[in-house]
Amino acid sequence: MDAGRKTLAAWENRGVDDPVDEIIAAEAPPSARHIWILGRPKLIAAARPWAPTSFWCDDLRDLEPVRRSHGEDIIANPMDGEEGPVPDQVWMELPESLDALDDILSILHGLAAARGVTNLHVVAGGRIRRMNKSLNDVAARWFDDVHASLGRRRARVLHFSSPRVNPARGAGWPRRNRIRTMNLEVELVAHGGVFHGAGLDPGTALLLDQRGTMLSRLPSRARILDLGCGNGVIATTLALELQGAAAVSARDVSWIAVDSTRMTARANHIDVDVSQADGLRGIPDRSLDLVVTNPPFHRGSARDSAPTRRMLTDAGRVLRPGGQLWCVYNSHLPWGEHLDAEVGPTQQVARTKAYTVTRTIRE
Numbered sequence: 533m534d535a536g537r538k539t540l541a542a543w544e545n546r547g548v549d550d551p552v553d554e555i556i557a558a559e560a561p562p563s564a565r566h567i568w569i570l571g572r573p574k575l576i577a578a579a580r581p582w583a584p585t586s587f588w589c590d591d592l593r594d595l596e597p598v599r600r601s602h603g604e605d606i607i608a609n610p611m612d613g614e615e616g617p618v619p620d621q622v623w624m625e626l627p628e629s630l631d632a633l634d635d636i637l638s639i640l641h642g643l644a645a646a647r648g649v650t651n652l653h654v655v656a657g658g659r660i661r662r663m664n665k666s667l668n669d670v671a672a673r674w675f676d677d678v679h680a681s682l683g684r685r686r687a688r689v690l691h692f693s694s695p696r697v698n699p700a701r702g703a704g705w706p707r708r709n710r711i712r713t714m715n716l717e718v719e720l721v722a723h724g725g726v727f728h729g730a731g732l733d734p735g736t737a738l739l740l741d742q743r744g745t746m747l748s749r750l751p752s753r754a755r756i757l758d759l760g761c762g763n764g765v766i767a768t769t770l771a772l773e774l775q776g777a778a779a780v781s782a783r784d785v786s787w788i789a790v791d792s793t794r795m796t797a798r799a800n801h802i803d804v805d806v807s808q809a810d811g812l813r814g815i816p817d818r819s820l821d822l823v824v825t826n827p828p829f830h831r832g833s834a835r836d837s838a839p840t841r842r843m844l845t846d847a848g849r850v851l852r853p854g855g856q857l858w859c860v861y862n863s864h865l866p867w868g869e870h871l872d873a874e875v876g877p878t879q880q881v882a883r884t885k886a887y888t889v890t891r892t893i894r895e
């Protein structure tokens with residue numbers, strides 16, 4: 533990489549117009565052997581002329597366009613335990629969750645140690661308003677040198693370098709935790725950053741408490757889907773309850789969620805067919821008997837509920853007539869009316885101040 537040419541103006545000419553992308557590219561050290569970009573696809577164009585580049589992001593909706601435009605070879609998942617690239621630089625989006633940051637830094641630290649990379653340098657960028665001192669504290673568990681850049685256009689990077697010889701490992705990832713839901717004990721396994729970690733969300737608990745009614749009157753060999761499976765608690769609990777009497781599947785758009793669900797099902801010695809997918813895409817019309825979901829409220833930090841609305845509407849397509857959609861959501865949200873209008877007659881089954889559980893029957 534030619535340090536002389538690597539100026540902000542050069543990055544700007546490369547079409548890096550987002551303030552976070554721009555400051556990551558500009559702050560990265562001037563020479564690199566291999567750059568691993570995590571979560572910011574537009575940086576690929578900026579990095580590629582300077583060094584071999586790999587890319588990963590958790591959300592399939594961001595990964596697929598990169599696969600299409602740059603080919604499969606650029607895709608490398610640091611979390612899947614496969615032999616991947618040997619980067620000396622990582623350019624990454626700062627995750628919102630401290631657990632997600634801890635998990636990914638533990639993995640990068642482990643990869644660097646396994647491959648003898650002592651000069652690993654992580655440049656992690658984000659909007660200043662979403663940053664706090666705890667991010668530095670988490671990074672200091674894995675790196676001796678942790679410092680922040682000056683802010684520019686309301687963005688900033690944190691630099692992590694000098695991987696620690698003796699890192700503060702803590703409880704380690706993935707996390708395991710045993711929860712109880714009515715008569716069942718379930719072991720949950722989760723990567724850092726998965727919804728509610730390896731715990732049981734109170735809304736999901738209220739939903740699972742209704743499973744006696746939910747699972748009554750299912751046809752034999754019923755086809756059940758946990759939509760937006762997170763740590764897999766819904767799919768695994770239903771599969772444990774039904775003990776092979778139904779085919780249980782689970783999907784999520786997030787790789788860490790899908791992998792957590794696979795680990796949770798395995799930890800409970802139960803079969804769940806898990807896939808990474810966006811909503812109900814690819815599921816044939818009228819092919820399911822039961823869809824169960826604690827739907828996402830919004831995507832990342834965007835407060836747009838339209839994708840969730842579309843996903844719930846689409847449940848009407850994949851359910852057979854008479855099939856059921858069970859949903860839990862924050863009681864102030866209008867999903868009940870939406871389901872009633874778009875999918876079929878919707879009945880409130882349980883309600884607390886915080887959460888509402890509904891059953892919708894596909895007509």
Ligand SMILES: C[S@@+](CC[C@H](N)C(=O)[O-])C[C@H]1O[C@@H](n2cnc3c(N)ncnc32)[C@H](O)[C@@H]1O
Nearest residue numbers: 727736760761762784785786810811826827828
């Ligand atoms: C509120 S969490 C529920 C997780 C888990 N079912 C539970 O109850 O603990 C919603 C989940 O939906 C996933 N999700 C968001 N958008 C999605 C989409 N378009 N398709 C599939 N899953 C999605 C999120 O990644 C998240 O894991």
